[in-house]
Amino acid sequence: MATYAAIPAVGQALLALLEQSCPKPEFEGAKFRLYQASDFKAPMDEGISLFLFRVTPSTTRRNLPGRLDSQGRRTRRPLPVDLYYLLTPWAKSAAKQHRLLGWAMRQLEDTPTLTASFLNHYGTPETDTFLPDETVTVVYEPLSIQDMLNVWEPGKPNIQVSASYVARMVGIESAIADEEAGPVQTRVLSPGKVTER
Template sequence: MYQAIHATSISLKKYLGDQIKADTFLYATGAPYRVRGMDVYLNTPKEMEDNSLEGISLWLYRVVRDDQRLNDPPVRISPNALKLPPLPLRLHYLVTPLTLRTNKGDPDTEQYLLGKAMQCLHSHAVFRGTDLQQELSGTAAELHVRLESLALEELTRVWDALEGSYQLSVSYEVSVVNIDTAISPEPVTPVLEVVPRTGVIVGVS
């Protein structure tokens, strides 16, 4: 399932959006999030700014292979077939609250939004079952969300790549996201009978 990356992003986006809208402080009548039509976007912060969007940027900026699971064995999906293991990935998201300069930057709202997002992902660090959206819905997938402690230099490099001014942001790692192989299952001969054997080990004198 190559759609797993996108489905993971949508799952995170929906959860954060639902939690913010359920917060009586952030989504109260007259609150900026509600009045100004803020939302959670998968766009980069710069794309949000260029398109006059406000809210939270949930930007997938890095995808790496999970080396700890590369040696997983093939999976027997039936007595007569083996399927190659999936490609295990770790996804890295930059979470950035963003308000428009026309609204004077609104640092109060940005800090509220960042605090809420961090509270949500700390309280709900495992996504499974009904948390999963789109192609991951109904699967046995389990996604673990972890706050990364990036040094200022690392964050600065990310913002340099965006060609934008640095904004208050944090990074989260989501693992493990599996991309299924496109190779058809390999036919194998099933084990029909197990015959136990015994013997005597004779030492060499």
């Protein structure tokens, strides 16, 4: 399982995937940035923003055992989370904004699985955030109208066309060893004395 640095590493890796595959002749000035709510008040001129708007416990695999650490001790269970991103294209014209959105959605659909080596390459400053056998799956997941309005609350009245994605099963491992006790062999009961009232 990954360390706590997995959350920023996933966002940076998604942006790197888009930036590396960007068709430069058409989108020469495009920038690729992680956004927080305040960035929507003064957005970039052209490019793609990725806004992490929700993190939830992953419901697919909650009872994974902890892994063995370097000293052979089993760690506490990992915390599996799903990361919800809002991908927003920015451009001076609606047509270019729509083209950016269509291209970015196609790229993410073509590369739904991010490998540990790719994720670790963009984890800063750590480069060993994910174990070699780990992957993160990125899936398009539309928002309801109400959820979309809630996400865009900081950016009113300039709501932009966007697509929402979820990065599934990002496991954040614990560094704390889980104390293991031996099996119970005997049971000693000490019944209390009944007193009268």
